[in-house]
Amino acid sequence: MTIRQNIARTARPLLLACGIALAQHAAAAPDAVVRSLLTQDLPDLPGKEVLMITVDYPPGAVDPVHRHDAHSFVYVLEGSIVMGVKGGKEVTLTPGQTFYEGPNDIHTVGRNASSTKPARFVVTLIKKKGADFFIPVK
Structure with a gap:
């Protein structure tokens, strides 16, 4: 076996392991941090309430596909986010x-546009009273 063949034979498993580790790291993007600011009944809209939250996206954060079953109004405070x-x-x-x-x-799309800087935004949701505001979609 030549030196070149020996290097190729020993490098393949290492490259494969590095590829798997990178894929696992990419799949383990940091989670968003959600904080409730306010929940308020809406007496003139029976069965409805307002929920205000802040969402902090660490660098590289990505939301799973979801829905809110609510009217959701987003206002960006800092950083840059991608929505769709x-x-x-x-x-x-x-x-x-x-x-x-x-x-x-x-x-379908909710993520921090930056892999190096955090982002932060406020969401105001008008929803059914007591209903979950985040519903995963498969």
């Missing part, structure tokens, strides 16, 4: 910009 719903175009939002999701929308 099924059938719509992806948009990149920066501080001061907004995004809307309707009760029937499927949120």
Whole structure:
């Protein structure tokens, strides 16, 4: 066996292991941190309430596909986020910009646009009283 063949034979498993480790790292993107700010009944809309939350996206954070079954209003505070719903175009939002999701929308894209800087936004949801605000979609 030549030196070149020997290097190729020993390098393949190492390259494969590195590829698997990178894929696992990419699949393990950091989770968003969600904090509730306010829940308020809406007396003039029976059975409805408002929920206000903040969402902190660490660098590289990605949301799973989901829906809210609510009217959702997003306002970006810092950083840059990418949002999109099924059938719509992806948009990149920066501080001061907004995004809307309707009760029937499927949120297909939600992520930090940066792999090095955090992002933060506020979401105001008008939803059924007591209903979950985050519903995973498969």
